[in-house]
Amino acid sequence: MAIQEAASPNRLTGAAALFSSLLAMARKEFTIMTRYPVEFVASFGQVFAIVAIFTLAGLTFASPSGEGGNFGGVIIYGFILFMFLSDTLWTIGYNIRREQKQGTLEALYLSPASKFASLVSRVSNNLIWTSLLSLAGVGLMTALVGKLPFANPGLGLYLLGMSLSGTFGIGFAFAAITLRVKETGETLANVLQFVLLILCANFFPFGALPAGLRAISHAIPLAYGVDAFRSTLMGYPEGFPELAPIGVEIVIITLFGLLMPLIGFWAYRVAEDHERRSGGLSEY
Amino acid sequence: MIAEASLGSKLSIILATARMRMLNVSRYKGQLFVEILIPIVFAAMPILLGRATGGAAAEANFLRNTGTANYPAFMLIGSSTFIIVTFAFWLVGYWIRFEQETGTLEAIYLTPTSRVWNAAGIALYSAIRSLISGSVAYMIGSLIFGVNPFQGQLLLALAFILIGLIPLFGMTLMFGALVMKVKEANSLVNLMQWTVSLLMGVFFPVSVFPPLMRLLALAFPPTWMVNGVRSALLGVGYFFEEWYLDLAVLWGFLLIAPLLGFWVFSGMERNIRRREGVGEY
Numbered sequence: 139m140a141i142q143e144a145a146s147p148n149r150l151t152g153a154a155a156l157f158s159s160l161l162a163m164a165r166k167e168f169t170i171m172t173r174y175p176v177e178f179v180a181s182f183g184q185v186f187a188i189v190a191i192f193t194l195a196g197l198t199f200a201s202p203s204g205e206g207g208n209f210g211g212v213i214i215y216g217f218i219l220f221m222f223l224s225d226t227l228w229t230i231g232y233n234i235r236r237e238q239k240q241g242t243l244e245a246l247y248l249s250p251a252s253k254f255a256s257l258v259s260r261v262s263n264n265l266i267w268t269s270l271l272s273l274a275g276v277g278l279m280t281a282l283v284g285k286l287p288f289a290n291p292g293l294g295l296y297l298l299g300m301s302l303s304g305t306f307g308i309g310f311a312f313a314a315i316t317l318r319v320k321e322t323g324e325t326l327a328n329v330l331q332f333v334l335l336i337l338c339a340n341f342f343p344f345g346a347l348p349a350g351l352r353a354i355s356h357a358i359p360l361a362y363g364v365d366a367f368r369s370t371l372m373g374y375p376e377g378f379p380e381l382a383p384i385g386v387e388i389v390i391i392t393l394f395g396l397l398m399p400l401i402g403f404w405a406y407r408v409a410e411d412h413e414r415r416s417g418g419l420s421e422y
Numbered sequence: 423m424i425a426e427a428s429l430g431s432k433l434s435i436i437l438a439t440a441r442m443r444m445l446n447v448s449r450y451k452g453q454l455f456v457e458i459l460i461p462i463v464f465a466a467m468p469i470l471l472g473r474a475t476g477g478a479a480a481e482a483n484f485l486r487n488t489g490t491a492n493y494p495a496f497m498l499i500g501s502s503t504f505i506i507v508t509f510a511f512w513l514v515g516y517w518i519r520f521e522q523e524t525g526t527l528e529a530i531y532l533t534p535t536s537r538v539w540n541a542a543g544i545a546l547y548s549a550i551r552s553l554i555s556g557s558v559a560y561m562i563g564s565l566i567f568g569v570n571p572f573q574g575q576l577l578l579a580l581a582f583i584l585i586g587l588i589p590l591f592g593m594t595l596m597f598g599a600l601v602m603k604v605k606e607a608n609s610l611v612n613l614m615q616w617t618v619s620l621l622m623g624v625f626f627p628v629s630v631f632p633p634l635m636r637l638l639a640l641a642f643p644p645t646w647m648v649n650g651v652r653s654a655l656l657g658v659g660y661f662f663e664e665w666y667l668d669l670a671v672l673w674g675f676l677l678i679a680p681l682l683g684f685w686v687f688s689g690m691e692r693n694i695r696r697r698e699g700v701g702e703y
Contacts (some may be wrong), residue, residue: 180609187616195468195497195625198487199476209475325452332456332463339470346470 159251163259171263178267185271186278189217192341193282210283215368216340218272222302223334223360225264226309228327231316233260235323244420253410254403257310265302289373297370297388300395301363307398308360314402314409317419338364344380355381359394362387432539439543440550443513447551454555457505461559462566465501468625469494469567488627489658494567496656500624501563502556503648506583507590507622508615509552510545514594515614517544519607537691538684541598545591553583574655578665582654585672586647592679593643599690622648627658643675 171177196209237243246256280286312330316323335341337354338361344352355361366387369378379387413419427435447454472480472493485491517540521527530540564571597614601607621635622628622644628636639645640661650668652658660668 174606174609176604176606177609180606180613183613184616187613187620191616191620191624191626192468192471194630196471196475197630198468198493198626199472199480199483200487201479201483202486209471212475213471322452325450325456328456329452329459332459336463336466341467342471343474346474 160255303395307402310402461501579654582650589643589675589679592683595683
C-alpha cells in the first residue's frame with residue numbers, strides 16, 4: 139500500500155516532484171561541496187588574483203592623469219558573466235562524467251527523478267557561490283580603481299538572469315556533447331571557453347576586436363549579453379552598447395534566455411537516447 | 423640489503439619517468455593544442471584592452487609605465503612564462519596526487535629508489551612540455567600581434583628561463599608537500615598559479631606593487647625570471663641594473679630552493695607516512 143502510494147503518478151511528476159528532486163539533488167551537491175573547505179577559500183583568492191592581474195594590466199595603459207577610459211567597468215562586469223559562463227558551460231557535463239566514473243549514474247537512472255532537475259542541480263550551488271565571488275570581485279575592483287559605474291541595476295539583473303538562462307541551455311547542449319565524445323569533452327570545453335572569451339570580449343571592449351572577429355561576435359547571442367549587461371550597468375557611456383542598440387540587444391538576450399534552455403535540453407535528451415540505445419551511457 | 427643505486431640508475435629513473443609521462447600526454451593531442459592556445463588568448467586580453475582604452479596613446483602610456491612601448495611582446499612574454507609556471511605547479515605540485523589517482527603510488531614506493539628521482543623526472547617532463555608550449559605560443563602570438571620574436575638578446579633570455587626553472591621546481595616541491603597534507607590539490611594548484619602570476623607581474627611590472635607586496639614578489643624566482651626575459655628582449659631594465667647581478671640572484675635561488683623544497687617535501691612525506699599513510703586520499 140505504502141509502495142503504491144509512493145509510486146503514484148501524482149508524487150512522481152509535476153512541479154512539486156520536480157522541485158523536491160531538485161532540492162534533494164542540490165542538497166547532495168552542497169554536502170559534497172562542504173567536504174572541501176579549502177576550495178571555498180581558494181576560489182575567493184583566485185578571483186582576487188585574476189581581478190588584480192587584469193586591473194593592474196589595464197593601469198599600465200593609463201595616462202599620467204590616471205585616465206584609462208571605462209576599463210574598470212568593462213573588466214569587472216565582463217568577468218562576472220565569464221564566471222557564470224564557466225560554471226554553466228562545463229559543470230553540467232563534468233558532473234555527468236563524474237557520475238559515470240563513480241558508478242552512480244546507473245542508480246540515478248533507476249530512480250524516477252526528473253533528469254532536468256538532475257542537470258540543473260549540478261550548477262545551482264555554484265551559482266550562489268559565484269554570485270558571492272562576483273560581489274567580492276566588485277569590492278576588490280572598487281578598492282583598486284575607485285568607484286565603479288553602477289547604473290540601472292534592475293535591468294542589469296534581468297539581463298544577467300536571461301544571459302544565465304541562455305548559458306544553462308549551452309551547458310545542457312554541452313552535456314549532450316560530453317555524452318557523445320566522453321573525455322574529449324573537457325578539452326572541447328576549454329577550447330570553447332577560450333574562443334568565447336575572445337569573441338564575447340569579456341575583458342575588453344568589442345571595438346578592440348579585428349573586423350572579421352567582430353562579425354563573428356555579432357552572430358553569438360551571448361556576446362550581446364556581455365555587451366548589454368556591462369553597458370547597462372555602466373549607464374551607457376559614449377560608444378556603448380557596441381554591437382546593436384540596447385532595445386535590439388534586450389530582445390536578442392530575452393529570446394536567448396527563453397529558447398536556449400529548451401534547445402539545449404532537447405539536445406541532451408536526444409544524445410542520452412542515442413547513448414542508451416547504443417549502450418554507451420554507462421561506458422566511459 | 424639493496425645496494426645504493428648508481429648515478430646511472432638514478433639518471434635512468436629520471437629519464438624513464440619523463441618518457442612515461444611524455445608518452446602519456448602524447449595521447450591527448452587536443453590538450454596539447456589547448457596549451458599553445460592558452461598563452462595567446464591570455465595575452466590577447468590585456469593587449470586588446472590596452473588598444474581599446476589607451477587608443478592612440480596606448481604605446482606612449484605603456485612606455486611611460488613599463489619602460490617599453492612594445493606591449494604585445496611584453497604581454498606575450500608574461501603569458502608564455504605563465505604557462506611555464508602553471509605547468510610546474512600542475513605537474514610537479516600535483517605529482518603525488520596524480521600517482522594516487524592513477525593507483526601507481528604504491529608501486530613507486532615498492533621500488534628501491536628515493537622519490538626525489540621520480541620528482542626530478544617529472545620536473546624534466548614539465549620543463550620540456552612547458553618550454554615547447556611556451557615557445558610555440560610566443561612564436562604564433564608574435565605572428566598574430568605583429569611582433570618580432572627574435573628581437574633582443576635571445577640567448578640571455580633563454581639563460582634566465584633555464585636557470586629560473588630549477589628554483590621554480592624547488593618551490594613546487596614545497597607546494598607538493600602542502601598538497602600532500604591538505605589533499606585538495608585542484609583548489610590549491612588553481613589558487614597558486616594565479617597568485618604566483620600576480621606576484622611575478624605577468625602583465626605589469628612589479629614596481630606597481632606597494633612596498634611589502636613588492637618585497638614578497640621579489641622573493642619568488644619567477645619574478646626574476648620574467649623580468650630577466652623582458653629586460654633581455656625588450657630592455658625594460660633589470661632590478662639591479664645589470665643582467666649578471668639579476669642572474670646571480672637567480673643562481674642564489676637555484677642553490678637554496680631545490681634543497682629547501684626537498685627537505686620540506688621529505689619531512690612532510692615522512693610525517694604523513696607515520697600518521698595516516700600517503701596512500702590515503
